[in-house]
Amino acid sequence: MSKENIKNILLSLFTILIGAFIGFNVWWTDSGARFLGLIAFFLIPIGSLFLSIALTKMMIPTHADISFSTLSDKHKYQILKNTVGAKKVKIINICYLSLFFIFCGATVFGLVISVNNHEKYQLMNYGVTQKVKIKALDYKGKGSPYAFFDFYLDGKKYSADLSQKDDKVGDSAVIIFSTHNTDIVEWAEDFDPNE
Secondary structure, eight states: OOOOHHHHHHHHHHHHHHHHHHHHHTOOOOOOHHHHHHHHHHHHHHHHHHHHHHHHHHHHSSSSOOOOOOHHHHHHHHHHHHHHHHHHHHHHHHHHHHHHHHHHHHHHHHHHHHHHHHHHHHHHHEEEEEEEEEEEEEEESSOOOEEEEEETTTTTTEEEEEESOOTHHHHHHHEEOOOOOOEEEEGGOOOTTTT
């Protein structure tokens, strides 16, 4: 295993971890930090792709160049196919694509599980219920409408929105939110600490 391949593996793992870290930290935000979520959305698959190619180089030894540019460029791909043979290229493709889907899927799955566990932990340990008044119902793109409301913590006003139940503007509802992260808000009736 070459030093360059080890460097590529470590760099790919670092890219995946940075993407997961950014995704975790902007999961609940509705502000400009949401743009960072898009960056994370691209970092995780890119890191997974390069990691799968680097590991494929280790698993299927060949003297030919197996890199992203080789696999994505039609001319270079044909040279690779002529050099190592169609059967070995097929094995290389299956290997790196399988690894890509495994790494990317596992990272996204782990991120979603971590976010759900963190949200549950926050609401169980720092959750406070509060009665709020629905001030508006509106759409945030396609899909169902959202109920917009304000809530207060230590005299400071926070605004949030949740998917609408059967509420109308002016109705009261009960929410639960974390005092340590006010971006974590749920309808109190939907929060089940035993789930």
